[in-house]
Amino acid sequence: MFANRYGIRTFIAFTHDFIAVAVAWWLAYLCRFNFDIPAVSVIFLLQTLPWIVLIQGGAFLWFGLYRGLWRYASLPDLKRIVVAVAVGSVAVTLMLWLFGLLRNVPGAVIMLAPLLLLLIMGGSRLIYRAWKERRLYSLESYEAKLVLILGAGSTAVNLVKALTGSREWHVVGMLDDDPRKLGTRLQGVRVRGMIKELPQWVQKLNVGHVIIAIPSVSRRIHRQALEMCSEIGVKAMTVPSYADLISGKTTVSQIREIQLDDLLGRAPVVLDDDGLHDLLTGKVILVTGAGGSIGSELCRQLVSFEPKHIVFVELSEFSLYTIQEEFLARYPAMSMSFVIGDIKDHARMTQLFTQFHPTVVFHAAAYKHVPLMEQENACQAILNNVLGTYVLAQVAINFAVDKFVLISTDKAVNPVSVMGSSKRLAEMVCQALQQSISKHVNADRDHPTRQTCFVMVRFGNVLGSTGSVIPKFREQIAKGGPITITHPDMTRYFMSIPEAAQLVLQAGLMGGTQGGGEIFVLDMGDPVKIVDLANDLIHLSGLAEGDIRIEFTGLRPGEKIHEELLATSESTLPTPHQKLRIAQACQVDEQWLSELVAWLDKVTVLSDQEVRDELIRWVPEYTHKEVRH
Structure with a gap:
């Protein structure tokens, strides 16, 4: 009956411990009497032993010694055994005293029996665990992947714990640059050498994988490890980021391949969650370009703030269908609408x-591909990016939307392309509309109404976005090369898609602190050479630089060698958020806007060259050059 209730393994463990109690008392008597127990003591021991076993066994059950498995016996299990044996021994002593039998038991037996019981119970569990793990390794070591861990800190130690007994991974050593740890053993794994010695240890131990277990490490270490691994033909992996580990989103055992985000080495974004909840929770949010890279990620970030309803606006039927399938599967409880719209x-x-009366609008819809918009499509770039913004903004004003957030780009700064100029014009449209709103509010202070606050957010390239170099490079690598780059010195600012979306939300919250119409500039960190980016992707693919050829094809129309985040005439003001600053851009007025709108009505019949000629008039910073240093 006991076995049916608690399971056969528990029954066997319980039986083992019953026998251990009897053996411990017998051994204690043997030790006391030098292995020659008097007959009277043998009779007394046999008479009292059933009661001793029952009392001690009751203590074992009371302290839950049978809730775990012997295979995973650990220090907490040993502590429970110590307490259970101590309490049981005290109870046995009291029982003997109450019945007047204590004088018949030698004091040495009272002291020795618990110690021997601890040795038998604890030792048998540890021996079983060691045997089980050795048996697993002997059966599965040929299938498990041999791995070296870079790092010997708390994250690495937790990783070793998590991988103990794993059928997939077998840790054969750790490498760390702290000389005090060299030669030590952590969780049974030896710290074999320094990180720079990785190639020789990989060869010596026949390792096929390396895990970087230093989540706060700089991108320089990640890149060096990646380069070493690609040179010696092993795969580099890493643990989740430090931010994800402390937030509880992931565990250290969730090993993954190194990604480009890791090589950027950017600090995690800290959001004003309380403020964003006030802005978004329980509100109707409309996102244009919701099927694109930024628009879709914005929607994923929005879900965590529990809006009342999200309206996905997208012109591309396929993109809308794709995002609908994802969100309906991942967030079935969220109220959402998926609409086609220009x-x-x-x-x-x-x-x-x-129909929806949105409170906040995130305007991410735009044509963004520079060379494509430069030739044959300049007119469409102006219509979509400028006229589309004006139409959407006017409707937002008419319906008293609280916040209108425009996603802009660093290519709007000192633009040399039609696309960049169109985005700068979109910024200026929002600035002019904000000025118009402020003017009318000041003129009619006696009848205050809800007014729309316009916010613009500029940032550079995002890793893996649609049309970016990352998917193109990966495709070229998959084909064996070559990778094509326009110029050997070309640099770009990069951030991850989630980071960009988070900062857009933060900027949307902060917009309006200076009356609205602010242009927020994201901290993009240091510019990244495109050549370095290509080499990083080669390494991430498990190849060496020499395996894939890089060709330089020359700048395309509308491209710069180096992008900028501020125009020469602009300066910035700080904000409470360290990754956001406000650009002090030149202002435009209602008269300028009315003239621009009149021009936009004619754009449908303009050629590419006519569009470029007109842009000089509307965007003073615009210059049409092939190269801008």
Whole structure:
């Protein structure tokens, strides 16, 4: 019956401990009498032993010694055994005293029996665990992947714990640059040498994988490890980021391949969660370009703030279908609408705002590909990026939307391309509309109404976004090369898609502190050479630099060698968030806006060259050059 209730393994463990109690008392008597126990003591021991076993066994059950498995016996299990044996021994002594039998038991037996019981119970569990793990390793070591761990800190130690007994991984050593740890053993794994000695240890131990277990390490260490691994033909992996580990999103055992984000070495974004909840929770949020890289990530970030409803606006049917399938599967409880719509279509936008009454609008819809918009499509770039923004913004004003957040780009700074100029014009449209709103508010202070606050956010390239160099490079690597780069000195600012989306949300919250119309500039860190980026992708693919050829094809129309985050005439103001600053851009007025709108009505019949000629008039910083140093 006991076996049926608690399981056969528990029954066997319990039986083992019962026998251990009897053996411990017998051994204690043997030790006391030098292995020649008097007959009277043998009779007394046999008479009292059943009661001793029952009392001690009751203590074992009371302290839950049978809730775990012997295979995973650990220090907490040993502590429970010590307490259970001590309490049981005290109870046995009291029982003997109450029945007047204590004088018949030698004091040495009272002291020795618990110690011997601890040795038998604890030792048998540890021996079983060691045997089980050795048996697993002997059966599975040929299938498990041999791995070296870079780092010997707390994260590495926790990783070794997590991988103990793993069928997939077998840790054969650790490497760390702290000389005090060299030669020591952590969780049974030896710290064999320094990180720079990785190639020789990989060869010596026949290792096929390396795990970087230093989540706060700089990108320089990640890159060096990646280069060493690619040179010697082993795969480099890493643990989740430090931010994810402390937040509880992931565990240290969730090993993954190194990603480009790790090589950027950017600190995690800290968001004003309370403020964002006030802005977003329980509100209707509309996102244009919701099927794109930034738009879709914005929607993923929005879900955590529990908005009342999210409206996904997208012109591409396939992109909308794809994002719908993802969100319906991942967030079935979220209230959402997926709508086809062209932001230039005033009637359609009015219909959507009438139906949903959004409180916050994130405008991510735009044509962004520089060379594509430069030739044959300049007119469409202006219509979509400028006229579309104006139409959407006017509808937002008419429906008293609280916040209108425009996603801009670093290519709007001193633009040399039609695309960059169109995004700068979109910024100026929002600035002019904000000035118009402020003017009318000041003129009619006696009848205050809800007013729309415009916010613009500029940032550079995001890793892996649609149309970026990352997917293109990966495709070229998969084909065996070559990787094509326009210029050997070309640099770009990069951040991850989640980081960009988080900072857009933060900027949306902070917008309006200076009256609205602010242009927020994201801290993009240091610019990254495209050549270095290509080499990083080669290493991430498990190849060496010499395995894939790099060709330089020359700058394409509208491209710069180096992007900028501020125009020469602009300066910035700090904000409470260390990764956001406010650009002090030149202002435009209502008259400028009315003239621009009149020009936009004619854009549909303009050639590429006519568009470029007109842009000089509307965007003073614009210069049409092939190369800008």
